[in-house]
Amino acid sequence: MNHHPTVASRTPLLIAIAAMVVVVLSSNILVQYAINDWLTWGAITYPFAFLVSELVNRGFGPVQARRVAWVGFAVAVAASLVLAPPRIAMASGLAFACSQMLDITVFDRLRHSRWWRAPLIATVLAACLDTAIFWSVGFAGEELPWVTWALGDLGVKLVLGVCLLLPFRLLMGKVVATR
Template identity: 55%
Template sequence: MTMLTRGLLLGTLAMALLVTASNILVQFPVNDFLTWGAFTYPACFLVTDLCTRTLGAERARKVVYVGFAVAVVLSIALATPRIAMASGAAFLTAQLLDVAIFDRLRRAVWWVAPLASSLFASAIDTALFFSLAFAGTGLPWVTLALGDYVVKLAITLIMLVPFRALISTLPSRERMQGTGLSP
Protein backbone atom coordinates (compact mmCIF):
# COMPACT_ATOMS: atom_id res chain seq x y z
CA MET A 1 0.00 0.00 0.00
CA THR A 2 1.47 3.35 -0.98
CA MET A 3 1.90 6.21 1.42
CA LEU A 4 -0.73 8.15 -0.53
CA THR A 5 -3.31 5.35 -0.39
CA ARG A 6 -2.65 4.81 3.31
CA GLY A 7 -3.07 8.54 3.99
CA LEU A 8 -6.35 8.69 2.09
CA LEU A 9 -7.73 5.60 3.84
CA LEU A 10 -6.66 6.68 7.33
CA GLY A 11 -7.98 10.20 6.82
CA THR A 12 -11.32 8.95 5.52
CA LEU A 13 -11.71 6.38 8.29
CA ALA A 14 -10.83 8.92 10.99
CA MET A 15 -13.22 11.47 9.50
CA ALA A 16 -16.14 9.04 9.25
CA LEU A 17 -15.65 7.74 12.79
CA LEU A 18 -15.25 11.18 14.35
CA VAL A 19 -18.29 12.64 12.60
CA THR A 20 -20.45 9.62 13.41
CA ALA A 21 -19.38 9.66 17.07
CA SER A 22 -20.02 13.40 17.25
CA ASN A 23 -23.47 12.98 15.71
CA ILE A 24 -24.38 10.42 18.34
CA LEU A 25 -22.89 12.47 21.18
CA VAL A 26 -24.51 15.77 20.13
CA GLN A 27 -27.88 14.29 21.03
CA PHE A 28 -26.88 14.27 24.70
CA PRO A 29 -26.63 17.72 26.27
CA VAL A 30 -24.24 18.14 29.18
CA ASN A 31 -26.35 21.14 30.23
CA ASP A 32 -28.17 24.03 28.49
CA PHE A 33 -24.88 25.29 27.07
CA LEU A 34 -23.04 22.21 25.86
CA THR A 35 -23.36 18.81 24.23
CA TRP A 36 -20.95 15.89 24.39
CA GLY A 37 -20.33 16.24 20.64
CA ALA A 38 -18.34 19.43 21.24
CA PHE A 39 -15.54 17.32 22.67
CA THR A 40 -15.07 15.04 19.67
CA TYR A 41 -15.94 17.10 16.60
CA PRO A 42 -12.94 19.49 16.69
CA ALA A 43 -10.68 16.54 15.93
CA CYS A 44 -12.25 16.51 12.43
CA PHE A 45 -10.49 19.79 11.72
CA LEU A 46 -7.20 18.27 12.87
CA VAL A 47 -7.72 15.40 10.41
CA THR A 48 -8.62 17.79 7.59
CA ASP A 49 -5.63 20.01 8.30
CA LEU A 50 -3.22 17.07 8.44
CA CYS A 51 -4.62 15.75 5.15
CA THR A 52 -4.31 19.17 3.52
CA ARG A 53 -0.74 19.54 4.78
CA THR A 54 0.42 16.06 3.75
CA LEU A 55 -1.77 15.14 0.78
CA GLY A 56 -2.64 18.54 -0.67
CA ALA A 57 -5.96 20.34 -0.97
CA GLU A 58 -7.37 18.23 -3.80
CA ARG A 59 -6.87 14.95 -1.95
CA ALA A 60 -8.02 16.47 1.35
CA ARG A 61 -11.28 17.37 -0.37
CA LYS A 62 -11.60 13.71 -1.45
CA VAL A 63 -11.20 12.66 2.19
CA VAL A 64 -13.92 15.17 3.11
CA TYR A 65 -16.32 13.90 0.41
CA VAL A 66 -15.89 10.21 1.21
CA GLY A 67 -15.86 10.80 4.97
CA PHE A 68 -19.03 12.88 4.54
CA ALA A 69 -20.84 10.12 2.64
CA VAL A 70 -19.87 7.37 5.07
CA ALA A 71 -20.68 9.50 8.13
CA VAL A 72 -24.12 10.49 6.82
CA VAL A 73 -25.06 6.85 6.17
CA LEU A 74 -23.77 5.74 9.58
CA SER A 75 -25.43 8.70 11.31
CA ILE A 76 -28.82 7.94 9.76
CA ALA A 77 -28.55 4.47 11.27
CA LEU A 78 -26.97 5.42 14.60
CA ALA A 79 -28.30 8.91 15.32
CA THR A 80 -31.37 10.35 13.55
CA PRO A 81 -32.02 11.35 9.94
CA ARG A 82 -32.40 15.01 10.97
CA ILE A 83 -29.05 14.97 12.80
CA ALA A 84 -27.43 13.15 9.87
CA MET A 85 -28.70 15.62 7.27
CA ALA A 86 -27.88 18.69 9.37
CA SER A 87 -24.45 17.28 10.08
CA GLY A 88 -23.85 16.44 6.44
CA ALA A 89 -24.72 19.95 5.25
CA ALA A 90 -22.71 21.66 7.99
CA PHE A 91 -19.78 19.24 7.72
CA LEU A 92 -19.41 19.51 3.96
CA THR A 93 -19.59 23.31 4.01
CA ALA A 94 -17.24 23.73 6.96
CA GLN A 95 -14.66 21.13 5.97
CA LEU A 96 -14.36 22.44 2.40
CA LEU A 97 -13.94 25.94 3.84
CA ASP A 98 -11.30 24.59 6.22
CA VAL A 99 -9.35 23.04 3.33
CA ALA A 100 -9.49 26.29 1.32
CA ILE A 101 -8.37 28.51 4.20
CA PHE A 102 -5.69 26.09 5.37
CA ASP A 103 -4.27 25.64 1.88
CA ARG A 104 -4.11 29.41 1.37
CA LEU A 105 -2.29 29.93 4.71
CA ARG A 106 -0.16 26.75 4.74
CA ARG A 107 3.14 28.57 4.19
CA ALA A 108 2.62 30.96 7.11
CA VAL A 109 3.96 30.25 10.60
CA TRP A 110 2.99 26.62 11.42
CA TRP A 111 0.07 27.47 13.74
CA VAL A 112 -1.65 30.12 11.60
CA ALA A 113 -3.25 27.79 9.03
CA PRO A 114 -4.75 25.25 11.47
CA LEU A 115 -5.92 27.92 13.89
CA ALA A 116 -7.49 30.28 11.34
CA SER A 117 -9.09 27.54 9.25
CA SER A 118 -10.54 25.78 12.29
CA LEU A 119 -11.88 28.96 13.91
CA PHE A 120 -13.74 30.13 10.82
CA ALA A 121 -14.91 26.71 9.65
CA SER A 122 -16.03 25.75 13.16
CA ALA A 123 -18.17 28.88 13.41
CA ILE A 124 -19.91 28.07 10.10
CA ASP A 125 -20.30 24.42 11.04
CA THR A 126 -21.76 25.19 14.46
CA ALA A 127 -24.24 27.77 13.16
CA LEU A 128 -25.44 25.56 10.30
CA PHE A 129 -25.60 22.34 12.29
CA PHE A 130 -27.45 23.61 15.35
CA SER A 131 -29.96 25.68 13.36
CA LEU A 132 -30.75 22.77 11.01
CA ALA A 133 -30.67 20.01 13.63
CA PHE A 134 -32.46 21.62 16.55
CA ALA A 135 -34.47 24.68 15.47
CA GLY A 136 -38.13 24.14 16.34
CA THR A 137 -37.45 21.18 18.64
CA GLY A 138 -37.83 23.04 21.93
CA LEU A 139 -34.17 22.52 22.82
CA PRO A 140 -32.17 25.65 23.69
CA TRP A 141 -30.21 25.30 20.44
CA VAL A 142 -28.79 28.83 20.39
CA THR A 143 -27.21 28.47 23.83
CA LEU A 144 -26.09 24.94 22.96
CA ALA A 145 -24.46 26.25 19.78
CA LEU A 146 -22.68 29.05 21.62
CA GLY A 147 -21.47 26.74 24.37
CA ASP A 148 -20.31 24.14 21.86
CA TYR A 149 -18.45 26.78 19.85
CA VAL A 150 -16.59 28.02 22.94
CA VAL A 151 -15.52 24.44 23.75
CA LYS A 152 -14.53 23.90 20.10
CA LEU A 153 -12.34 27.00 20.29
CA ALA A 154 -10.64 25.73 23.42
CA ILE A 155 -10.10 22.28 21.90
CA THR A 156 -8.80 23.87 18.69
CA LEU A 157 -6.12 25.59 20.75
CA ILE A 158 -5.28 22.34 22.54
CA MET A 159 -5.18 20.47 19.19
CA LEU A 160 -2.34 22.71 18.04
CA VAL A 161 0.01 20.62 20.19
CA PRO A 162 -0.70 17.27 18.48
CA PHE A 163 -0.85 19.05 15.10
CA ARG A 164 2.67 20.42 15.62
CA ALA A 165 3.94 17.03 16.77
CA LEU A 166 2.36 15.22 13.84
CA ILE A 167 3.47 17.64 11.12
CA SER A 168 7.05 17.23 12.25
CA THR A 169 6.79 13.45 11.75
CA LEU A 170 4.57 13.28 8.64
CA PRO A 171 5.92 14.12 5.21
CA SER A 172 4.59 17.38 3.78
CA ARG A 173 3.45 17.71 0.23
CA GLU A 174 6.52 19.88 -0.47
CA ARG A 175 8.95 17.34 1.04
CA MET A 176 7.37 14.47 -0.93
CA GLN A 177 7.68 16.44 -4.18
CA GLY A 178 11.36 17.02 -3.49
CA THR A 179 11.99 13.29 -3.08
CA GLY A 180 9.99 12.10 -6.07
CA LEU A 181 7.30 10.64 -3.77
CA SER A 182 4.78 13.31 -4.71
CA PRO A 183 1.24 12.32 -3.76
Protein backbone atom coordinates in the same frame (compact mmCIF):
# COMPACT_ATOMS: atom_id res chain seq x y z
CA MET B 1 6.51 2.43 -15.40
CA ASN B 2 3.59 1.92 -12.99
CA HIS B 3 2.03 5.19 -11.81
CA HIS B 4 -0.68 3.61 -9.68
CA PRO B 5 -0.40 4.39 -5.99
CA THR B 6 0.72 1.50 -3.84
CA VAL B 7 -1.16 0.30 -0.81
CA ALA B 8 1.62 1.74 1.36
CA SER B 9 1.26 5.19 -0.21
CA ARG B 10 -2.52 5.13 0.27
CA THR B 11 -2.38 3.95 3.88
CA PRO B 12 -2.13 7.42 5.48
CA LEU B 13 -5.12 8.61 3.46
CA LEU B 14 -7.13 5.50 4.35
CA ILE B 15 -6.31 6.11 8.02
CA ALA B 16 -7.41 9.74 7.62
CA ILE B 17 -10.69 8.66 6.02
CA ALA B 18 -11.33 6.17 8.82
CA ALA B 19 -10.54 8.84 11.42
CA MET B 20 -12.89 11.30 9.72
CA VAL B 21 -15.70 8.73 9.68
CA VAL B 22 -15.18 7.90 13.36
CA VAL B 23 -15.12 11.59 14.35
CA VAL B 24 -18.22 12.59 12.39
CA LEU B 25 -20.26 9.51 13.25
CA SER B 26 -19.40 9.64 16.96
CA SER B 27 -20.13 13.38 17.02
CA ASN B 28 -23.55 12.83 15.40
CA ILE B 29 -24.41 10.29 18.05
CA LEU B 30 -22.90 12.19 20.98
CA VAL B 31 -24.61 15.50 20.10
CA GLN B 32 -27.84 13.86 21.23
CA TYR B 33 -26.55 13.67 24.80
CA ALA B 34 -26.42 16.87 26.81
CA ILE B 35 -23.79 17.48 29.44
CA ASN B 36 -25.76 20.53 30.62
CA ASP B 37 -27.78 23.40 29.07
CA TRP B 38 -24.61 24.71 27.42
CA LEU B 39 -22.93 21.64 26.04
CA THR B 40 -23.39 18.24 24.42
CA TRP B 41 -20.81 15.46 24.22
CA GLY B 42 -20.55 15.97 20.45
CA ALA B 43 -18.81 19.30 20.96
CA ILE B 44 -15.82 17.51 22.41
CA THR B 45 -15.29 15.08 19.54
CA TYR B 46 -16.08 17.18 16.47
CA PRO B 47 -13.03 19.52 16.49
CA PHE B 48 -10.89 16.50 15.63
CA ALA B 49 -12.44 16.58 12.13
CA PHE B 50 -10.59 19.85 11.51
CA LEU B 51 -7.35 18.32 12.82
CA VAL B 52 -7.69 15.40 10.41
CA SER B 53 -8.37 17.55 7.34
CA GLU B 54 -5.62 20.03 8.22
CA LEU B 55 -3.03 17.28 8.66
CA VAL B 56 -4.00 15.78 5.31
CA ASN B 57 -3.94 19.24 3.75
CA ARG B 58 -0.46 19.92 5.15
CA GLY B 59 0.93 16.56 4.10
CA PHE B 60 -0.85 15.82 0.85
CA GLY B 61 -2.42 19.09 -0.29
CA PRO B 62 -5.96 20.40 -0.68
CA VAL B 63 -7.03 17.91 -3.37
CA GLN B 64 -6.39 14.94 -1.08
CA ALA B 65 -7.85 16.80 1.91
CA ARG B 66 -11.07 17.33 -0.07
CA ARG B 67 -11.07 13.67 -1.09
CA VAL B 68 -10.73 12.57 2.55
CA ALA B 69 -13.47 15.01 3.58
CA TRP B 70 -15.89 13.87 0.85
CA VAL B 71 -15.35 10.15 1.42
CA GLY B 72 -15.53 10.61 5.18
CA PHE B 73 -18.65 12.71 4.70
CA ALA B 74 -20.40 10.12 2.54
CA VAL B 75 -19.70 7.19 4.85
CA ALA B 76 -20.47 9.11 8.04
CA VAL B 77 -23.72 10.60 6.76
CA ALA B 78 -24.90 7.22 5.46
CA ALA B 79 -24.15 5.64 8.83
CA SER B 80 -25.66 8.62 10.67
CA LEU B 81 -28.93 8.16 8.78
CA VAL B 82 -29.15 4.75 10.46
CA LEU B 83 -27.76 5.67 13.90
CA ALA B 84 -28.97 9.25 14.42
CA PRO B 85 -32.24 11.07 13.74
CA PRO B 86 -32.55 12.22 10.09
CA ARG B 87 -32.55 15.92 11.08
CA ILE B 88 -29.19 15.50 12.81
CA ALA B 89 -27.74 13.48 9.94
CA MET B 90 -28.86 16.06 7.37
CA ALA B 91 -27.80 19.08 9.44
CA SER B 92 -24.47 17.44 10.12
CA GLY B 93 -23.91 16.64 6.47
CA LEU B 94 -24.63 20.18 5.34
CA ALA B 95 -22.58 21.76 8.12
CA PHE B 96 -19.71 19.31 7.60
CA ALA B 97 -19.52 19.82 3.83
CA CYS B 98 -19.58 23.62 4.09
CA SER B 99 -17.20 23.91 7.03
CA GLN B 100 -14.69 21.36 5.72
CA MET B 101 -14.48 23.05 2.31
CA LEU B 102 -13.97 26.41 4.06
CA ASP B 103 -11.35 24.90 6.38
CA ILE B 104 -9.44 23.31 3.50
CA THR B 105 -9.56 26.47 1.35
CA VAL B 106 -8.46 28.84 4.13
CA PHE B 107 -5.75 26.44 5.31
CA ASP B 108 -4.39 26.11 1.77
CA ARG B 109 -4.25 29.88 1.29
CA LEU B 110 -2.37 30.34 4.57
CA ARG B 111 -0.20 27.22 4.37
CA HIS B 112 3.02 29.17 3.69
CA SER B 113 2.69 31.47 6.70
CA ARG B 114 3.80 30.52 10.22
CA TRP B 115 2.98 26.86 11.00
CA TRP B 116 0.19 27.70 13.48
CA ARG B 117 -1.58 30.40 11.48
CA ALA B 118 -3.23 28.17 8.86
CA PRO B 119 -4.73 25.61 11.28
CA LEU B 120 -5.80 28.25 13.80
CA ILE B 121 -7.54 30.63 11.40
CA ALA B 122 -9.03 27.84 9.29
CA THR B 123 -10.40 26.10 12.39
CA VAL B 124 -11.89 29.28 13.87
CA LEU B 125 -13.69 30.23 10.65
CA ALA B 126 -14.85 26.68 9.91
CA ALA B 127 -16.02 26.12 13.49
CA CYS B 128 -18.16 29.26 13.35
CA LEU B 129 -19.73 28.21 10.05
CA ASP B 130 -20.24 24.62 11.17
CA THR B 131 -21.91 25.70 14.41
CA ALA B 132 -24.25 28.18 12.72
CA ILE B 133 -25.38 25.70 10.08
CA PHE B 134 -25.62 22.59 12.25
CA TRP B 135 -27.55 24.04 15.15
CA SER B 136 -29.91 26.22 13.12
CA VAL B 137 -30.74 23.48 10.59
CA GLY B 138 -30.82 20.57 13.05
CA PHE B 139 -32.53 22.12 16.03
CA ALA B 140 -34.42 25.30 15.11
CA GLY B 141 -38.01 24.94 16.27
CA GLU B 142 -37.16 22.20 18.76
CA GLU B 143 -38.13 22.59 22.41
CA LEU B 144 -34.52 22.21 23.50
CA PRO B 145 -31.91 24.73 24.69
CA TRP B 146 -30.25 24.55 21.26
CA VAL B 147 -29.11 28.20 21.21
CA THR B 148 -27.12 27.77 24.41
CA TRP B 149 -25.88 24.39 23.17
CA ALA B 150 -24.69 26.12 19.99
CA LEU B 151 -22.84 28.76 22.01
CA GLY B 152 -21.27 26.14 24.28
CA ASP B 153 -20.43 24.01 21.25
CA LEU B 154 -18.69 26.91 19.55
CA GLY B 155 -16.76 27.78 22.71
CA VAL B 156 -15.49 24.20 23.02
CA LYS B 157 -14.59 24.04 19.32
CA LEU B 158 -12.57 27.24 19.65
CA VAL B 159 -10.79 26.14 22.82
CA LEU B 160 -10.04 22.71 21.38
CA GLY B 161 -8.93 24.34 18.13
CA VAL B 162 -6.21 26.11 20.11
CA CYS B 163 -5.38 22.99 22.16
CA LEU B 164 -5.12 20.85 19.01
CA LEU B 165 -2.34 23.08 17.67
CA LEU B 166 0.17 21.07 19.71
CA PRO B 167 -0.89 17.67 18.29
CA PHE B 168 -1.00 19.29 14.84
CA ARG B 169 2.59 20.46 15.23
CA LEU B 170 3.75 17.10 16.60
CA LEU B 171 1.99 15.10 13.86
CA MET B 172 2.80 17.52 11.04
CA GLY B 173 6.30 16.15 10.49
CA LYS B 174 5.10 12.54 10.61
CA VAL B 175 2.41 13.19 8.00
CA VAL B 176 4.81 14.98 5.66
CA ALA B 177 7.34 12.15 6.09
CA THR B 178 4.79 9.54 4.91
CA ARG B 179 4.44 11.13 1.46
